[in-house]
Amino acid sequence: MHIPDGFLSHGINAAAFAISAGACAYGVKRVNQKFGEREVPLMGVTAAFIFAAQMINFPIAGGTSGHFLGAVFSSVLLGPWAGLIIITLVLAVQCLGFADGGLTALGSNVFNMGVIGALGGYGIFILIYHLCRKSHKGFFVALAVSAWFSVVMAATATAIELAMSGTSPLVVVLPTMVGVHAFIGIGEAVITTTSVSIILKTRPDLVGCYVPPIPCKEKGQRADASRGAL
Amino acid sequence: MKKRLDGLIWIGLGISLLMALFLSPYTSSFPDGLEKVAEMKGFKDKGKGWTFWRHAPLRDYAIPWIRNEKVSKAVSGLIGTLAIFLIVFGVGKWMSKPRTKRTQPDRINPPDPDRRLK
Numbered sequence: 001m002h003i004p005d006g007f008l009s010h011g012i013n014a015a016a017f018a019i020s021a022g023a024c025a026y027g028v029k030r031v032n033q034k035f036g037e038r039e040v041p042l043m044g045v046t047a048a049f050i051f052a053a054q055m056i057n058f059p060i061a062g063g064t065s066g067h068f069l070g071a072v073f074s075s076v077l078l079g080p081w082a083g084l085i086i087i088t089l090v091l092a093v094q095c096l097g098f099a100d101g102g103l104t105a106l107g108s109n110v111f112n113m114g115v116i117g118a119l120g121g122y123g124i125f126i127l128i129y130h131l132c133r134k135s136h137k138g139f140f141v142a143l144a145v146s147a148w149f150s151v152v153m154a155a156t157a158t159a160i161e162l163a164m165s166g167t168s169p170l171v172v173v174l175p176t177m178v179g180v181h182a183f184i185g186i187g188e189a190v191i192t193t194t195s196v197s198i199i200l201k202t203r204p205d206l207v208g209c210y211v212p213p214i215p216c217k218e219k220g221q222r223a224d225a226s227r228g229a230l
Numbered sequence: 231m232k233k234r235l236d237g238l239i240w241i242g243l244g245i246s247l248l249m250a251l252f253l254s255p256y257t258s259s260f261p262d263g264l265e266k267v268a269e270m271k272g273f274k275d276k277g278k279g280w281t282f283w284r285h286a287p288l289r290d291y292a293i294p295w296i297r298n299e300k301v302s303k304a305v306s307g308l309i310g311t312l313a314i315f316l317i318v319f320g321v322g323k324w325m326s327k328p329r330t331k332r333t334q335p336d337r338i339n340p341p342d343p344d345r346r347l348k
Contacts, residue, residue: 001262001263001264002264003264004277004281005277005280005281005282005283006276006277006278006280007268007273007276007277028325031322031325031326032325032326032327035322035325035326036326037326039322039326040319040322040323040326041239041319041322042239043318043319043322044239044243044314044315044316044318044319044322045239045242045243045246045315046242046318047314047315047317047318048242048243048246048247048311048312048314048315048318049242049245049246049249051246051250051310051311051314052246052247052249052250052253052254052307052310052311053246053249055249055250055253055254055257055291055303055307055310056249056253056254056257057257057258057259057260057262058257058258059258059260062266063260063261063266064260064261064262064263064266065257065258065259065260065261065262066262066263067257067262085321085325086318089314089317089318089321090314093310093313093314093317094310095283095286096283096286097286097287097288097310097313098286098288098289098290098291098306098310099281099283099286099289099290100290100291102277102281102282102283103282103283104282155263155264158264162273167273167276168271168272168273172271173267173271176267176270176271177263177264177267180263180266180267181263184263203238206238
Protein backbone atom coordinates (compact mmCIF):
# COMPACT_ATOMS: atom_id res chain seq x y z
CA MET A 1 0.00 0.00 0.00
CA HIS A 2 2.62 2.47 -1.10
CA ILE A 3 0.81 5.77 -1.52
CA PRO A 4 1.90 7.62 -4.68
CA ASP A 5 2.28 11.38 -5.04
CA GLY A 6 -0.97 13.29 -5.33
CA PHE A 7 -3.29 11.02 -3.35
CA LEU A 8 -2.86 12.91 -0.10
CA SER A 9 -2.98 16.61 0.66
CA HIS A 10 0.26 18.39 1.52
CA GLY A 11 -0.99 19.10 5.02
CA ILE A 12 -1.55 15.42 5.79
CA ASN A 13 1.81 14.49 4.25
CA ALA A 14 3.61 17.15 6.26
CA ALA A 15 1.95 16.10 9.53
CA ALA A 16 2.70 12.42 8.90
CA PHE A 17 6.27 13.30 7.94
CA ALA A 18 6.75 15.18 11.21
CA ILE A 19 5.45 12.26 13.30
CA SER A 20 7.50 9.73 11.32
CA ALA A 21 10.67 11.81 11.54
CA GLY A 22 10.25 12.16 15.30
CA ALA A 23 9.64 8.45 15.72
CA CYS A 24 12.67 7.61 13.58
CA ALA A 25 14.90 10.01 15.49
CA TYR A 26 13.86 8.40 18.76
CA GLY A 27 14.26 4.97 17.15
CA VAL A 28 17.84 5.77 16.12
CA LYS A 29 18.58 6.76 19.70
CA ARG A 30 17.12 3.52 21.07
CA VAL A 31 18.92 1.38 18.50
CA ASN A 32 22.15 3.21 19.23
CA GLN A 33 21.86 2.30 22.90
CA LYS A 34 21.11 -1.33 22.28
CA PHE A 35 22.90 -2.50 19.16
CA GLY A 36 26.47 -3.56 18.81
CA GLU A 37 28.48 -5.04 15.99
CA ARG A 38 26.48 -8.22 16.12
CA GLU A 39 23.09 -6.82 15.25
CA VAL A 40 24.12 -4.55 12.39
CA PRO A 41 24.56 -7.24 9.71
CA LEU A 42 21.38 -8.83 11.00
CA MET A 43 19.53 -5.58 10.33
CA GLY A 44 20.94 -5.51 6.81
CA VAL A 45 19.84 -9.05 6.08
CA THR A 46 16.37 -8.51 7.55
CA ALA A 47 15.93 -5.43 5.36
CA ALA A 48 17.18 -7.28 2.27
CA PHE A 49 14.75 -10.12 2.96
CA ILE A 50 11.84 -7.72 3.43
CA PHE A 51 12.69 -5.89 0.22
CA ALA A 52 12.91 -9.11 -1.79
CA ALA A 53 9.74 -10.49 -0.20
CA GLN A 54 7.85 -7.25 -0.90
CA MET A 55 8.52 -7.76 -4.61
CA ILE A 56 6.62 -11.02 -4.56
CA ASN A 57 2.96 -10.20 -5.10
CA PHE A 58 0.54 -12.98 -4.35
CA PRO A 59 -2.92 -12.90 -5.93
CA ILE A 60 -5.95 -12.59 -3.69
CA ALA A 61 -9.64 -12.57 -4.60
CA GLY A 62 -11.05 -10.29 -7.28
CA GLY A 63 -8.07 -9.49 -9.49
CA THR A 64 -6.10 -7.93 -6.68
CA SER A 65 -2.68 -8.79 -5.38
CA GLY A 66 -0.96 -8.24 -2.09
CA HIS A 67 2.55 -8.48 -0.83
CA PHE A 68 4.44 -9.04 2.38
CA LEU A 69 4.93 -6.01 4.62
CA GLY A 70 7.39 -7.38 7.14
CA ALA A 71 6.70 -4.85 9.90
CA VAL A 72 5.93 -7.40 12.61
CA PHE A 73 8.59 -9.74 11.20
CA SER A 74 11.38 -7.20 11.69
CA SER A 75 10.01 -5.96 15.03
CA VAL A 76 9.85 -9.43 16.52
CA LEU A 77 13.37 -10.26 15.36
CA LEU A 78 15.15 -7.03 16.25
CA GLY A 79 12.78 -4.99 18.39
CA PRO A 80 10.19 -2.41 17.36
CA TRP A 81 12.56 0.54 16.93
CA ALA A 82 14.94 -1.35 14.69
CA GLY A 83 11.83 -2.61 12.88
CA LEU A 84 10.72 0.97 12.29
CA ILE A 85 14.16 1.97 10.99
CA ILE A 86 14.28 -1.05 8.65
CA ILE A 87 10.82 -0.36 7.23
CA THR A 88 11.72 3.33 6.81
CA LEU A 89 14.90 2.53 4.89
CA VAL A 90 13.15 -0.04 2.70
CA LEU A 91 10.42 2.50 1.88
CA ALA A 92 13.00 5.21 1.14
CA VAL A 93 14.88 2.96 -1.29
CA GLN A 94 11.65 1.82 -2.96
CA CYS A 95 10.56 5.44 -3.35
CA LEU A 96 13.86 6.90 -4.60
CA GLY A 97 15.14 3.93 -6.55
CA PHE A 98 12.02 2.25 -7.88
CA ALA A 99 9.33 4.99 -7.93
CA ASP A 100 7.20 2.80 -5.65
CA GLY A 101 5.38 5.26 -3.42
CA GLY A 102 5.68 9.01 -3.88
CA LEU A 103 8.42 11.11 -2.32
CA THR A 104 5.92 13.60 -0.95
CA ALA A 105 3.97 10.70 0.56
CA LEU A 106 7.07 9.06 2.05
CA GLY A 107 6.30 10.44 5.50
CA SER A 108 2.76 9.07 5.28
CA ASN A 109 3.99 5.70 4.05
CA VAL A 110 6.48 5.49 6.92
CA PHE A 111 3.73 6.49 9.31
CA ASN A 112 1.32 3.83 8.03
CA MET A 113 3.70 0.93 7.65
CA GLY A 114 6.43 1.86 10.14
CA VAL A 115 4.81 3.70 13.01
CA ILE A 116 1.41 1.96 12.80
CA GLY A 117 2.64 -1.31 11.27
CA ALA A 118 5.90 -1.94 13.11
CA LEU A 119 5.38 -0.13 16.43
CA GLY A 120 1.62 -0.75 16.61
CA GLY A 121 1.95 -4.32 15.39
CA TYR A 122 4.64 -4.96 17.98
CA GLY A 123 2.38 -3.55 20.70
CA ILE A 124 -0.34 -6.02 19.76
CA PHE A 125 2.20 -8.82 19.60
CA ILE A 126 3.50 -8.10 23.11
CA LEU A 127 -0.04 -7.74 24.49
CA ILE A 128 -1.16 -11.12 23.16
CA TYR A 129 2.14 -12.81 24.04
CA HIS A 130 1.77 -11.63 27.64
CA LEU A 131 -1.88 -12.67 27.74
CA CYS A 132 -0.76 -16.14 26.62
CA ARG A 133 1.78 -16.16 29.47
CA LYS A 134 4.64 -16.35 27.03
CA SER A 135 3.91 -19.93 26.05
CA HIS A 136 5.35 -21.43 22.87
CA LYS A 137 1.93 -21.68 21.27
CA GLY A 138 1.08 -18.19 22.44
CA PHE A 139 4.12 -16.85 20.64
CA PHE A 140 2.83 -18.05 17.29
CA VAL A 141 -0.74 -16.96 18.01
CA ALA A 142 0.54 -13.50 18.90
CA LEU A 143 2.73 -13.48 15.80
CA ALA A 144 -0.09 -14.39 13.40
CA VAL A 145 -2.67 -12.06 14.96
CA SER A 146 -0.33 -9.08 15.19
CA ALA A 147 0.89 -9.61 11.61
CA TRP A 148 -2.72 -9.55 10.41
CA PHE A 149 -3.45 -6.47 12.49
CA SER A 150 -0.34 -4.64 11.27
CA VAL A 151 -1.59 -4.80 7.68
CA VAL A 152 -5.20 -3.98 8.52
CA MET A 153 -4.24 -1.11 10.83
CA ALA A 154 -1.91 0.32 8.18
CA ALA A 155 -4.78 0.09 5.65
CA THR A 156 -7.10 1.83 8.12
CA ALA A 157 -4.59 4.64 8.60
CA THR A 158 -4.23 4.96 4.82
CA ALA A 159 -8.01 5.16 4.41
CA ILE A 160 -8.30 7.83 7.11
CA GLU A 161 -5.52 9.87 5.46
CA LEU A 162 -7.21 9.55 2.06
CA ALA A 163 -10.49 10.71 3.57
CA MET A 164 -8.86 13.61 5.43
CA SER A 165 -7.20 14.68 2.17
CA GLY A 166 -10.59 14.78 0.49
CA THR A 167 -9.59 12.08 -2.00
CA SER A 168 -12.48 9.79 -1.18
CA PRO A 169 -15.15 9.84 1.54
CA LEU A 170 -14.35 7.73 4.61
CA VAL A 171 -17.54 5.66 4.38
CA VAL A 172 -16.47 4.60 0.89
CA VAL A 173 -12.74 4.12 1.25
CA LEU A 174 -12.48 2.66 4.75
CA PRO A 175 -14.59 -0.51 4.23
CA THR A 176 -12.92 -1.23 0.88
CA MET A 177 -9.38 -0.71 2.13
CA VAL A 178 -9.98 -2.78 5.26
CA GLY A 179 -11.88 -5.44 3.30
CA VAL A 180 -9.11 -5.92 0.73
CA HIS A 181 -6.33 -5.81 3.31
CA ALA A 182 -8.08 -8.27 5.59
CA PHE A 183 -7.22 -10.82 2.88
CA ILE A 184 -3.69 -9.52 2.36
CA GLY A 185 -3.25 -9.69 6.15
CA ILE A 186 -3.84 -13.45 6.03
CA GLY A 187 -0.90 -13.76 3.64
CA GLU A 188 1.14 -11.53 5.92
CA ALA A 189 0.30 -13.73 8.92
CA VAL A 190 1.22 -16.93 7.03
CA ILE A 191 4.56 -15.58 5.73
CA THR A 192 5.52 -14.00 9.07
CA THR A 193 4.68 -17.11 11.08
CA THR A 194 6.41 -19.44 8.63
CA SER A 195 9.63 -17.47 8.34
CA VAL A 196 9.91 -16.76 12.07
CA SER A 197 9.29 -20.43 12.90
CA ILE A 198 12.05 -21.45 10.48
CA ILE A 199 14.45 -18.99 12.13
CA LEU A 200 13.32 -20.14 15.56
CA LYS A 201 14.08 -23.76 14.67
CA THR A 202 17.55 -23.04 13.33
CA ARG A 203 18.72 -20.10 15.46
CA PRO A 204 16.38 -19.30 18.37
CA ASP A 205 18.83 -16.71 19.70
CA LEU A 206 18.09 -14.49 16.70
CA VAL A 207 14.42 -14.04 17.57
CA GLY A 208 14.74 -11.20 20.06
CA CYS A 209 11.23 -11.42 21.46
CA TYR A 210 11.03 -15.14 21.99
CA VAL A 211 11.25 -16.32 25.58
CA PRO A 212 11.94 -20.05 25.71
CA PRO A 213 9.45 -21.79 27.96
CA ILE A 214 11.42 -23.30 30.84
CA PRO A 215 10.42 -24.62 34.25
CA CYS A 216 9.66 -22.08 36.94
CA LYS A 217 12.66 -22.90 39.10
CA GLU A 218 14.93 -21.33 36.50
CA LYS A 219 13.13 -18.05 36.66
CA GLY A 220 16.33 -16.08 36.91
CA GLN A 221 17.44 -17.38 33.57
CA ARG A 222 14.08 -16.62 32.07
CA ALA A 223 14.18 -13.04 33.22
CA ASP A 224 17.63 -12.81 31.73
CA ALA A 225 16.41 -14.09 28.39
CA SER A 226 13.48 -11.68 28.28
CA ARG A 227 15.89 -8.79 28.62
CA GLY A 228 16.81 -9.42 25.02
CA ALA A 229 13.52 -7.89 23.93
CA LEU A 230 13.88 -4.16 23.58
CA MET B 231 26.14 -18.20 24.22
CA LYS B 232 26.25 -15.76 21.35
CA LYS B 233 27.30 -17.66 18.29
CA ARG B 234 29.02 -16.36 15.22
CA LEU B 235 26.79 -14.79 12.64
CA ASP B 236 28.92 -14.60 9.52
CA GLY B 237 27.66 -17.77 7.87
CA LEU B 238 24.10 -17.03 8.74
CA ILE B 239 24.26 -13.54 7.26
CA TRP B 240 25.42 -14.96 3.93
CA ILE B 241 22.71 -17.63 3.99
CA GLY B 242 20.04 -15.02 4.72
CA LEU B 243 21.33 -12.69 2.03
CA GLY B 244 21.58 -15.60 -0.40
CA ILE B 245 17.96 -16.59 0.21
CA SER B 246 16.84 -12.99 -0.30
CA LEU B 247 18.82 -12.63 -3.52
CA LEU B 248 17.48 -15.92 -4.87
CA MET B 249 13.95 -14.81 -4.00
CA ALA B 250 14.44 -11.54 -5.85
CA LEU B 251 16.05 -13.26 -8.81
CA PHE B 252 13.82 -16.27 -9.33
CA LEU B 253 10.49 -15.54 -7.62
CA SER B 254 9.88 -11.86 -8.31
CA PRO B 255 9.49 -12.24 -12.12
CA TYR B 256 6.72 -14.78 -11.68
CA THR B 257 4.52 -12.91 -9.23
CA SER B 258 1.00 -11.64 -9.68
CA SER B 259 0.77 -8.53 -11.80
CA PHE B 260 -2.69 -7.64 -10.51
CA PRO B 261 -2.94 -4.18 -8.91
CA ASP B 262 -2.17 -4.23 -5.20
CA GLY B 263 -4.64 -3.42 -2.44
CA LEU B 264 -4.42 0.36 -2.57
CA GLU B 265 -4.23 0.52 -6.38
CA LYS B 266 -7.32 -1.66 -6.66
CA VAL B 267 -9.28 0.47 -4.21
CA ALA B 268 -8.16 3.60 -6.07
CA GLU B 269 -9.35 2.01 -9.31
CA MET B 270 -12.69 0.95 -7.86
CA LYS B 271 -13.42 4.22 -6.12
CA GLY B 272 -12.27 6.37 -8.99
CA PHE B 273 -9.33 8.27 -7.57
CA LYS B 274 -6.67 6.32 -9.44
CA ASP B 275 -5.79 9.21 -11.72
CA LYS B 276 -5.59 11.75 -8.96
CA GLY B 277 -2.21 13.39 -9.11
CA LYS B 278 -1.27 11.49 -12.22
CA GLY B 279 1.45 13.16 -14.22
CA TRP B 280 2.59 14.96 -11.14
CA THR B 281 5.55 13.18 -9.65
CA PHE B 282 7.87 14.87 -7.26
CA TRP B 283 10.82 12.56 -7.79
CA ARG B 284 11.52 11.79 -11.46
CA HIS B 285 14.97 10.31 -11.21
CA ALA B 286 14.22 6.84 -9.92
CA PRO B 287 16.78 4.76 -11.83
CA LEU B 288 14.77 1.53 -11.79
CA ARG B 289 11.24 2.85 -12.17
CA ASP B 290 8.58 0.20 -11.45
CA TYR B 291 11.14 -2.51 -10.76
CA ALA B 292 12.41 -2.59 -14.33
CA ILE B 293 15.73 -1.83 -15.93
CA PRO B 294 15.09 0.57 -18.82
CA TRP B 295 17.53 -1.01 -21.26
CA ILE B 296 16.53 -4.64 -20.72
CA ARG B 297 13.58 -5.45 -22.97
CA ASN B 298 12.69 -8.84 -21.55
CA GLU B 299 10.24 -8.02 -18.76
CA LYS B 300 11.09 -10.98 -16.56
CA VAL B 301 14.85 -10.55 -16.81
CA SER B 302 14.43 -6.85 -16.22
CA LYS B 303 12.47 -7.39 -13.03
CA ALA B 304 14.79 -10.11 -11.77
CA VAL B 305 17.92 -8.00 -12.26
CA SER B 306 16.35 -4.91 -10.72
CA GLY B 307 15.27 -7.01 -7.75
CA LEU B 308 18.79 -8.34 -7.39
CA ILE B 309 20.27 -4.84 -7.47
CA GLY B 310 17.67 -3.54 -5.04
CA THR B 311 18.18 -6.36 -2.55
CA LEU B 312 21.95 -5.92 -2.58
CA ALA B 313 21.61 -2.14 -2.34
CA ILE B 314 19.24 -2.29 0.61
CA PHE B 315 21.54 -4.71 2.41
CA LEU B 316 24.50 -2.36 1.98
CA ILE B 317 22.49 0.76 2.86
CA VAL B 318 20.99 -0.69 6.02
CA PHE B 319 24.37 -2.14 6.94
CA GLY B 320 25.93 1.30 6.56
CA VAL B 321 23.17 3.10 8.42
CA GLY B 322 23.28 0.43 11.12
CA LYS B 323 27.02 0.93 11.54
CA TRP B 324 26.46 4.66 11.86
CA MET B 325 23.61 4.15 14.31
CA SER B 326 25.38 1.69 16.56
CA LYS B 327 28.44 3.92 16.89
CA PRO B 328 28.71 5.03 20.50
CA ARG B 329 27.92 8.71 20.57
CA THR B 330 27.66 9.15 24.31
CA LYS B 331 30.68 9.00 26.55
CA ARG B 332 31.14 5.46 27.70
CA THR B 333 33.10 6.25 30.80
CA GLN B 334 30.64 4.62 33.15
CA PRO B 335 30.02 0.92 32.63
CA ASP B 336 27.39 0.30 30.04
CA ARG B 337 24.41 -1.34 31.62
CA ILE B 338 22.49 -1.92 28.41
CA ASN B 339 25.33 -3.59 26.53
CA PRO B 340 27.38 -5.40 29.11
CA PRO B 341 30.82 -6.26 27.80
CA ASP B 342 30.50 -9.40 25.77
CA PRO B 343 33.33 -11.84 26.41
CA ASP B 344 32.71 -13.51 23.05
CA ARG B 345 33.16 -10.32 21.11
CA ARG B 346 36.93 -10.55 21.13
CA LEU B 347 36.81 -13.95 19.49
CA LYS B 348 35.07 -12.72 16.36
